[in-house]
Amino acid sequence: MIRSLTKHLDIQALKNNYDYMRQICTSAKVVAVIKSEAYGHGLLRVAKALEHADGLAVACVSEGIALRRAGVTQKIIVLQGGHELQDIELARTYNLTLVVHCQRQISGMQQSNCQGIECWIKFDTGMHRLGFDWSQHETVISEILKLRGLASPPVLMSHFCCADSDEAHTRMQLQKFEELCACYEKEGVQASIANSAAALSLSESHKDWVRVGLAVYGVTAKNSLSKHKKNLKPVMHLTAPVIAIRDFEKGDRLGYNGEYVCAKKTRAAIIGTGYGDGYPWHAASGTPVWVSGKRCRIAGHISMDMITVDATGVDLVVGDNAELWGEHIAVSEVAEHASTIPYELLCSVSSTATTLI
Template identity: 40%
Template sequence: MRLATAEIDINALRHNLAIVKQMAPSSKVMAVLKANAYGHGLVKIAQCLQGADAFAVARIDEALALRAGGLTKPIILLEGFFDSSDLPILLANNFETVVHDENQLAAIEACQLEAPISVWLKIDTGMHRLGIEPEQFEEFYTRLKQSPNVKADTKLMTHFPCADDLNNHFTALQIASFTKLVKGQSDALCLANSAGIIGWPDAHFDWVRSGLMLYGVSPMLDCVGVDHALKPVMRLKTRVIAIKHVVSGDRIGYGGRWTCKEDTTLAVVAMGYGDGYPRHAREGTPVVIKGERYGIVGSISMDMITVDIGSNDKSIHVGDEVEMWGPSLPVEEIAICADTIPYELLCNITPRVSYDYQADG
């Protein structure tokens, strides 16, 4: 019996890529695969996204894993490189790098490379995390253009902190300030992340960076129940491993966190924080068994969760499948129950969870 399993729907993945292209038909698509493709499996997901124009990762080891997996598309390092010794590796593997500070620019200028590399210059328009200040743009841009270590096709980018909120006008201000700053340049522009793709079509430009939406999860605020035509790629599932009858007054799990108000029946399922399920999911967080929703009760353990199945106990048996999130139970909803975000839930899947990649046709 397979217990904790992440079932990955490749058809849904490709459907979501098609939605990105439909929303931004004039843009090239950068598929963001950082953090093990948001918990979905880095190399396998990349191999199934041949329709993307490029891949993007956060760290050089992720990029190297893609090359080792046979991926030949352009790969962009979103955080750039961290030491001048990385530059020959970038060149040898045809990696493209973001440049966001003086140290990176100086390292490129000082390095002796056998051929130039591709650079994405990141401008900070209000995220205040990575990126050069707008007043530094002319200097950085000129130095990159003059460096023999940099290809002529320098690309320009920024990042949105508030694009998930359509009522927050800061994104519009960022778009306006960025386009004003780079006016007159012929280089390719990249502004929109997943939220920008969905909510801010004026930000699409030459490239879009699709991350969370590729995996069928909405990046927008108040997203539960909103249809962006995306399909969940991951179905996290497990099995019932025990049926337990309890009576009124019984206290359930570590710390006796939950007390039975009446006689009931519990299903014990093989899932816990050791698999990446959020330990602080509140009482009543739903799971789906045989098409019906039931609420979690008691403390979430490392390996097990208890679910109140009440008077339905006769229809549920040991070995029955339990969906923790997926097409019948959006991960966005579980994130709300755990006071977190879908990104964290997907990225926290642990190595003991089995992966099952499925595709029709």
């Protein structure tokens, strides 16, 4: 029986990647971001593997509760904070650290029992998504510090919007954040702003806590970070079988709309997966696929459960596995060909894929 789409997960690579980020960020604690099912790698699986991590970050309270119920004991930071009053009580019950990013959340905490709760306060330094305007810091922090029962002083945080693409804007955000943090040195307030890209390229952004997502999974989205590739290994290796081999003549048109025209005699390998399994439909002709030890190229549109690859000159048989991304083909390269980002590809792999550890 030919296997279908298979997601191979290298758990040792996951651990090694985290440890490498710790080596890079020697002065900071390192939080592994595991929201959205750990970027498609499995929330509980990754949390268990990273039991030595300084902390874990999730998107919402329900993800944090799932981790606690599974026996995870380290710090868990809820990046969206609480959406309802009951989330504050749940955070207290399950020992979750809440990010506070709007006045509504402060009001909710003022109405609740905050005994033992830890919180991080998010300020907007240029991302313009979540967070208080940094000019409001005196009022915001004053209100937080007046809350009774907080387990510790709040951590100040912000988020870079383009640390992998715009150094000038990133440094502008960092300067704003540092000016903010300087106002609260005497209060013993800690700070966190660095993501994976900043952690790898901007050491002055490390502060007290670094939040790493993509790097933990062995992915670097920027060419300038390629020097780290030998130390950051991909955790997810996505493969699917060759289900048919076809020979075509020069001028034959392949796939939907006949978009791909054979420039010469062509041997095509038909791979048994497609956009129905989460492979990007937008992946253009020329997107790389690793087949039988050779780098091949997609030929024509992606189908729901099949991909056609130009495998001319490749010694292959039906049943061989093709690597869609992993050891030989970087997921970031596939993302570029599909006009998307590696985060989306990792998160989009179908739950019906076979997972091998």
